[in-house]
Amino acid sequence: MREMTYKEAINLAMREEMRRDPDVFLMGEDVGIYGGAFGVSVGLIEEFGEERVRDTPISEAIITGAAAGAAVTGMRPIVEIMFMDFTTLAMDALVNQAAKMRYMFGGKAKVPMTLRCAGGSGTGAAAQHSQSLEAWFCHIPGLKVVVPGTPKDAKGLLKAAIRDDNPVVFVEQKTLYKEKGMVPEEDDFIIPLGVGEIKKEGKDVTVVSYGRMLPRVLKVAEELEREGISVEVVDPRTLVPLDKEIIINSVIKTGRAVLVNEACKTGGYLGEIASVIVESEAFDYLDAPIVRLAGLDVPIPYNPELEKAVVPSEEQIRAGILKVLNR
Amino acid sequence: MREMTYKEAINLAMREEMRRDPDVFLMGEDVGIYGGAFGVSVGLIEEFGEERVRDTPISEAIITGAAAGAAVTGMRPIVEIMFMDFTTLAMDALVNQAAKMRYMFGGKAKVPMTLRCAGGSGTGAAAQHSQSLEAWFCHIPGLKVVVPGTPKDAKGLLKAAIRDDNPVVFVEQKTLYKEKGMVPEEDDFIIPLGVGEIKKEGKDVTVVSYGRMLPRVLKVAEELEREGISVEVVDPRTLVPLDKEIIINSVIKTGRAVLVNEACKTGGYLGEIASVIVESEAFDYLDAPIVRLAGLDVPIPYNPELEKAVVPSEEQIRAGILKVLNR
Amino acid sequence: MNTISKEILREMYKRMNEARAFEEKVSYFFARGMVHGTTHLSIGQEASAIAACMALNDDDLMTSTHRGHSQVIGKGIDLNKMVAELLGKYTGYCKGKGGSMHIADVEVGNLGANGVVGGGHGIAVGAALTQKMKNTGKIVLCFFGDGAANEGSFHEALNLASVWKLPVIFYCENNQYGMSVPIDKTMNIENVADRASAYGIPGYIIDGNNAIEVYTKMKEIAKYVRGGNGPVLVESKTYRWLGHSKSDAQVYRTKEEVETWKKKCPIQQLRKYIIENNVMDARELDEIENNARKAIEDAVIFANNSPNPPIESVTEDVYA
Amino acid sequence: MNTISKEILREMYKRMNEARAFEEKVSYFFARGMVHGTTHLSIGQEASAIAACMALNDDDLMTSTHRGHSQVIGKGIDLNKMVAELLGKYTGYCKGKGGSMHIADVEVGNLGANGVVGGGHGIAVGAALTQKMKNTGKIVLCFFGDGAANEGSFHEALNLASVWKLPVIFYCENNQYGMSVPIDKTMNIENVADRASAYGIPGYIIDGNNAIEVYTKMKEIAKYVRGGNGPVLVESKTYRWLGHSKSDAQVYRTKEEVETWKKKCPIQQLRKYIIENNVMDARELDEIENNARKAIEDAVIFANNSPNPPIESVTEDVYA
Numbered sequence A, B: 001m002r003e004m005t006y007k008e009a010i011n012l013a014m015r016e017e018m019r020r021d022p023d024v025f026l027m028g029e030d031v032g033i034y035g036g037a038f039g040v041s042v043g044l045i046e047e048f049g050e051e052r053v054r055d056t057p058i059s060e061a062i063i064t065g066a067a068a069g070a071a072v073t074g075m076r077p078i079v080e081i082m083f084m085d086f087t088t089l090a091m092d093a094l095v096n097q098a099a100k101m102r103y104m105f106g107g108k109a110k111v112p113m114t115l116r117c118a119g120g121s122g123t124g125a126a127a128q129h130s131q132s133l134e135a136w137f138c139h140i141p142g143l144k145v146v147v148p149g150t151p152k153d154a155k156g157l158l159k160a161a162i163r164d165d166n167p168v169v170f171v172e173q174k175t176l177y178k179e180k181g182m183v184p185e186e187d188d189f190i191i192p193l194g195v196g197e198i199k200k201e202g203k204d205v206t207v208v209s210y211g212r213m214l215p216r217v218l219k220v221a222e223e224l225e226r227e228g229i230s231v232e233v234v235d236p237r238t239l240v241p242l243d244k245e246i247i248i249n250s251v252i253k254t255g256r257a258v259l260v261n262e263a264c265k266t267g268g269y270l271g272e273i274a275s276v277i278v279e280s281e282a283f284d285y286l287d288a289p290i291v292r293l294a295g296l297d298v299p300i301p302y303n304p305e306l307e308k309a310v311v312p313s314e315e316q317i318r319a320g321i322l323k324v325l326n327r
Numbered sequence C, D: 001m002n003t004i005s006k007e008i009l010r011e012m013y014k015r016m017n018e019a020r021a022f023e024e025k026v027s028y029f030f031a032r033g034m035v036h037g038t039t040h041l042s043i044g045q046e047a048s049a050i051a052a053c054m055a056l057n058d059d060d061l062m063t064s065t066h067r068g069h070s071q072v073i074g075k076g077i078d079l080n081k082m083v084a085e086l087l088g089k090y091t092g093y094c095k096g097k098g099g100s101m102h103i104a105d106v107e108v109g110n111l112g113a114n115g116v117v118g119g120g121h122g123i124a125v126g127a128a129l130t131q132k133m134k135n136t137g138k139i140v141l142c143f144f145g146d147g148a149a150n151e152g153s154f155h156e157a158l159n160l161a162s163v164w165k166l167p168v169i170f171y172c173e174n175n176q177y178g179m180s181v182p183i184d185k186t187m188n189i190e191n192v193a194d195r196a197s198a199y200g201i202p203g204y205i206i207d208g209n210n211a212i213e214v215y216t217k218m219k220e221i222a223k224y225v226r227g228g229n230g231p232v233l234v235e236s237k238t239y240r241w242l243g244h245s246k247s248d249a250q251v252y253r254t255k256e257e258v259e260t261w262k263k264k265c266p267i268q269q270l271r272k273y274i275i276e277n278n279v280m281d282a283r284e285l286d287e288i289e290n291n292a293r294k295a296i297e298d299a300v301i302f303a304n305n306s307p308n309p310p311i312e313s314v315t316e317d318v319y320a
């Protein structure tokens, strides 16, 4: 175990996997000597050279399509799309090609590629550089979707994603890049996709959250703990496949659920999680309506105060939890 | 009122709006002399000429971007993207440009464009020509999303979409193109966006459905009626803005809700509708868990029997309704 | 020209006749509503597709298109599995899940037909990247149409392949139309091949109805690409005889135009060449033709006798 | 050459100095963490952007880029509103919602900077289509970078505009790098302008650091485009002096390279030209420079005195 940032953890995961398996390589815009727009791949080109750390032209569609083509012929590409917003340029490659090849071809292909991208607001980058679009990918069978909320999860999940034989969309959180945490250094530390984690145990209310909102939720949960309210915080970590059991069991235990993410509320993945709960046996245990706390249904504005107002604040999370507790 | 097909109703809506307003024009692949892949624009080029019915190169991204650019400078373009699956190639233009321009520019722009596309399976066109991706668009503030389920709605809603000052994604249903219904012929027949309709009144259970599944749901509802079960069928018609009231009021009345659509279940818009219900006062009236009946989480297969098995059948809809009634 | 062996010519003539017979059969099926979905036939384009494939090595790779029957038959394919796939059978290449637009056989390097115009560009580039990184000596043949040359993916693919010097042949089958729209309404230049200069790569124009020319030139081109010189753009001028897909009234072109091109039938041209050059006689060629037709009939019997996919299979193979 | 009026030269020199002063101020703000977000400065590219804009009519349209400050100042802009927007104020062009990357003023034909590389291509094409359909006689200037020329949207846009003969100037500011990657690693050709031939349109190369050349050539080019001859591709060779965005250690290029280009300072070149041709003397020019700096200081005061947007405005203007 060593303390490192979320960014370093991702860097280390790539480094280890590239050392382990010569078929793993990285491509993307400015991933080479620049180290990626957020510095995530710093040092990789020095260790692995230009053949395996490939600066590309600004061509998101073809980079992603080429990853699919390389994957289906035996490589294990990692593609970096600089901002999640620019996956809009790569949707055919990802959704119509990579995600569907295996099924369309009757199971006779596998597409082991990982698409990394940086999601979320909070950096003053405005409407075209700040979206949280994970719900889109979750809606596409054939894709797996991961949103790590801690450095440890980032490392373990990215390694699992790279080793997975399916296309995985790995959504990094810009505002977490510099967050620190203890991270196992063993090469074989893997967090399997589809396994959530109880980030804090509790008994009065379940809060399901992931990614950037997680530290916020945990902070509020600890404050409330001191006030005598016991909050259980569940982090699914992977959105597809979703660890439904861990969520359902927690809600059965607490009888109350608050769901928190940063993405726009309407059509977001919290709707799915809420539905999974109400469709399950947990429905009968629900003592209060489920509360979804999500981003406002607006593009991300530039002004810092407006930008902050778009995503759930600690106060709003606190209020949401108290509301579901009827306090 | 005249009986016509869904396809004819769409054609008529475009024709009327193009006659009324010289700024309205249509562009897309093969929309001219071919009349569109599904024959929806048949005859328009004869009436309006090549300037206003524009065959384009196969370039979805730029057609959509050009629509945004034409709209923001004073035209009211209708773009046809042949299959909904190919909106994957136009997502930047639609999502990062058209949807956000007004907000990013502080309200000083409007983007009155309509993007028509054909969604859904059931025609043997397999995985890349059959998707139902409406949930994606619903997640993007700035876009409106319409999925008409009858010829009448198709006409009234398309006219509203064309007259709307925002980008509207108008999702046509391939398998409904030849469905017939009575359609008002008045030029000023408009169905406002955001207003749902109770397609059949009932008191025992609410079924919310739209688009292709609607005729199926209505058929089952009528059968059940004869068996003494009174089903209310609510069609939101526009998914964004969503007529929450009509859904909530119905569920308050019946105490039970079944949601039916064709799109893949995970991450689909039914999750949003379910959440809207459980977040509202209707939660307290719910006598049973909400049931979502949606497409399987698989790409659309080619074999006709497999293809049928992917979307909710009449039997499954019937079973879902009975389940929520504990029968 | 005479350097093409009899063996190759025989195989070429065989595959071209198989493709023709296959598609005539498919056309028959569709006309009678015996198959569901749609299909895009390449009758008239057999030389363009098949001779190009045959100029490559068996273990080279390819991406095919919505109009891909001749392309995959050119690559060498099991006709039984192909007809079975078209009929949605479990014994088909894709276990009945793909159909006409998604025939693939990844193991032998057929990376799949594609329902998305331009959808194969990225896959071809990626496959070529694999060959380069693994130093396999194999090259990739990327089929696409004139219409696809206007998709952004065309541009990004040719650019990326050119800067990375990837071993891929971008092979445009210019059949003069993208669906109903003639090329002069979708491009402001004479030849698709002229776009090669935008990427600093060679562009070639070949007569796609002349199997001998296609084969000979593609042999040279393949050698160049295999030599590590980077990608090329080849434009094969040809024509589709039938409508774009099953439901096409063809109001956008004249009967005369179609008739002119039918006179340039690629199969008849090859036949003539073979006979005139005394490689085989008419009887031998007739036999090949008959066998081709028979092979298709046999494949239809195989497919008809094949089971449908079990309903449970609908949820199989989404993930590996 | 001497045909450029004193008035124009004065305005050009003024705007170039305003752009320089504006960006130096922005750079200062960022260095001190006084602004949030990021920004892309165009110091060194002022002639390329401003002289191009000024060669067009005031009521012509334009799309700008992430590196758009000089472009919009070239178009003619209210500096107060611009600085206010940069500082996220309610009095800014976008009421504080857009910031550096989204300055727009649709009413005067500035259709907006764009955070998406290549994102302006479609908008420019559509705007040009409006001009053609409404027969306004106006044309559209579409700015983009060398890096953007590798996006699919570049290809689709030039192709569509060329077949529809739309009045748009595709204006590539080739500053040699897309972020950290030099153009020779992202393109296999010498000049972006060479891509014009792929669309059957004229391509021009101009010295983007020479305002006189930019202005003169763009005047001619604008005339051609306004004449209904369809689009053109212009490549303006230039260089950005500073890093790509606020956080760029510039390890990908040498100090010497930067210094060489600084010697070709577009403002100094224009100054020299004006003096040598006796259009204005050094004192006059100094005054323009000082006024430019003062205008920026005034704008900063204006912005600082402006209110932040009210929090309620966060949900306003999503829909019309």
Ligand SMILES: Cc1ncc(C[n+]2csc(CCOP(=O)(O)OP(=O)(O)O)c2C)c(N)n1
Pocket (backbone or CB within 6 Å): B029, B058, B060, B082, B086, B089, C040, C066, C067, C115, C116, C117, C118, C144, C145, C146, C147, C148, C149, C175, C177, C178, C179, C244
């Ligand atoms: C991205 C995309 N857009 C549109 C279509 C519909 N479509 C199928 S084939 C076709 C024409 C393709 O023309 P071309 O590339 O010349 O190939 P051809 O059909 O002539 O062989 C079109 C528009 C599609 N399948 N994919």
Ligand SMILES: Cc1ncc(C[n+]2csc(CCOP(=O)(O)OP(=O)(O)O)c2C)c(N)n1
Pocket (backbone or CB within 6 Å): A029, A058, A060, A082, A086, A089, D040, D066, D067, D115, D116, D117, D118, D144, D145, D146, D147, D148, D149, D175, D177, D178, D179, D244
């Ligand atoms: C679609 C997209 N991909 C990547 C980026 C990140 N990005 C911003 S500017 C830039 C470089 C653009 O290069 P160029 O077009 O040459 O313009 P320049 O910055 O040199 O003015 C990149 C990669 C982006 N904003 N949009």
Ligand SMILES: [Mg+2]
Pocket (backbone or CB within 6 Å): C145, C146, C147, C173, C174, C175, C176, C177, C178, C179
């Ligand atoms: Mg064609």
Ligand SMILES: [Mg+2]
Pocket (backbone or CB within 6 Å): D145, D146, D147, D173, D174, D175, D176, D177, D178, D179
């Ligand atoms: Mg550049």
